[in-house]
Amino acid sequence: MRICILTWEYPPRVVGGIARHCEGLAKAIAHEGHEVHIFTLDFPGAPDYEEIDGVKIYRTVTELGHPNFLTWALLFNHFLEKRLGQVSQQVKFDILHVHDWLTTPAGISSKYRLGKPMVLTVHSTEVGRAQGIHNPDSFAIDGMEWWATYEANKVIVTSNSMKGELCGHFHLPADKIEVISNAIELTKYNISIDRQSVRGRYGVGPHEKLVLCVGRLVPQKGIEHLIHAVPSISWRHPEARFVIVGEGWLKSHLEHLARTTGHGWKIRFTGFIPDSEVIALMTSADVLVIPSIYEPFGIVALEGMAARVPVVASQVGGLAEVVEHDRTGILVYSRNPESVAWGVDRILSDPGHARWLTENARERIQKTYSWEAIAKKTMKVYKEVGE
Amino acid sequence: MSQEVPEEFRLLCMLHNIGATKWEKSLSIQEISQWTAMETSSIEFHLQKLVELGDVQPIEGEGVGKYHLTPDGIRKVLTLYS
Numbered sequence: 142m143r144i145c146i147l148t149w150e151y152p153p154r155v156v157g158g159i160a161r162h163c164e165g166l167a168k169a170i171a172h173e174g175h176e177v178h179i180f181t182l183d184f185p186g187a188p189d190y191e192e193i194d195g196v197k198i199y200r201t202v203t204e205l206g207h208p209n210f211l212t213w214a215l216l217f218n219h220f221l222e223k224r225l226g227q228v229s230q231q232v233k234f235d236i237l238h239v240h241d242w243l244t245t246p247a248g249i250s251s252k253y254r255l256g257k258p259m260v261l262t263v264h265s266t267e268v269g270r271a272q273g274i275h276n277p278d279s280f281a282i283d284g285m286e287w288w289a290t291y292e293a294n295k296v297i298v299t300s301n302s303m304k305g306e307l308c309g310h311f312h313l314p315a316d317k318i319e320v321i322s323n324a325i326e327l328t329k330y331n332i333s334i335d336r337q338s339v340r341g342r343y344g345v346g347p348h349e350k351l352v353l354c355v356g357r358l359v360p361q362k363g364i365e366h367l368i369h370a371v372p373s374i375s376w377r378h379p380e381a382r383f384v385i386v387g388e389g390w391l392k393s394h395l396e397h398l399a400r401t402t403g404h405g406w407k408i409r410f411t412g413f414i415p416d417s418e419v420i421a422l423m424t425s426a427d428v429l430v431i432p433s434i435y436e437p438f439g440i441v442a443l444e445g446m447a448a449r450v451p452v453v454a455s456q457v458g459g460l461a462e463v464v465e466h467d468r469t470g471i472l473v474y475s476r477n478p479e480s481v482a483w484g485v486d487r488i489l490s491d492p493g494h495a496r497w498l499t500e501n502a503r504e505r506i507q508k509t510y511s512w513e514a515i516a517k518k519t520m521k522v523y524k525e526v527g528e
Numbered sequence: 529m530s531q532e533v534p535e536e537f538r539l540l541c542m543l544h545n546i547g548a549t550k551w552e553k554s555l556s557i558q559e560i561s562q563w564t565a566m567e568t569s570s571i572e573f574h575l576q577k578l579v580e581l582g583d584v585q586p587i588e589g590e591g592v593g594k595y596h597l598t599p600d601g602i603r604k605v606l607t608l609y610s
Binding site: 150153154155156157159183184185186203204205206207208209210212213243357358359360387388389390391393394412413 | 531533534537541542545546547549550563564599600602603604606607608609610
């Protein structure tokens, strides 16, 4: 099968989970012997065409710009569609697979021009990301998301929670939606590291506890609730140190908030760090906290489970499906610092139980969240819509 | 949370969306002002902070200072929309 995937993020253009998802899926499908073509946006230092692990990657330059994000998104779709059009003169695609609203205009036009079915993966929705629709651009994006689900022959989501969101918000028929979870490449986490040395790089001493949080610094990640929990956690565990990995527009506010807790010196913001360093940090941490208020899947939970770090996560969206409370991690109430503190205390106070949780978590991942399994399920969807 | 996106972050996003994402597409303050309809003094103020943060790279081009986003600046913009 010849598969055309459209995504605005693909490594090295990586921010959220979309790039990682597309890369894992594309490689696994290519490994099965199918031809996979990725159409994405350019990134400094990355070539406009390359082939990695059997996946053909086309990076498109957006020749026209506009300060407004929505207008810019429509412009880059034009250039994506043009590149796809050029390539499709040589390659006869069997299926188009679009990821999120950002590339749907190009996907929908190509669906009609090529006369091929279109599959859409919805990774999140505007109403969820923005916690409501607050301005005209948001309203337009919400409309485009609905339009994309309408035009798609089949919609894939990564969690049952997301399926419920689409059925409820867009009134999409349940049988049009397939739930195929995210996955993880476990081998990346089978590393041998000098734990003390990694911790030392972030100012965490040998007898201190490393409480780690990894995520974009935006409201939906709920990092403020972890920061509000720091005094309670510190009261029970004075040796706790907090490392927050990630970037985002909320950074200055969160740094200010950290200073107001009276424990600001224990909280470190790292900004962006390379994936290999994130894995090293996860492997060295005593607990990984995911305090999100909206999380369609929560791939960071899988990453933590793969790195054998005990996970404390909000009981929201996909997180509540990935983490099984008190079996593969600890679930806490979202938007509730006391609950977060309780969860962290449960891990730090009982290392034996924490170890048991990580063993269960790793076993669960091996059984359920492999890219090979996800690729097979996705291929089944492709075949179904292609018939 | 009712936090507003900081002004310098808005400028960073606009620079990204108008295409100032590599050195050959760097823009002068005057050009940025034409694109964004912002006062040059305000642009200058915010650019200084963005350069300090490592999100924007200044270069000397045709006798005037020009600016473009760094890879970290691009990733930071994407955090808003991803």
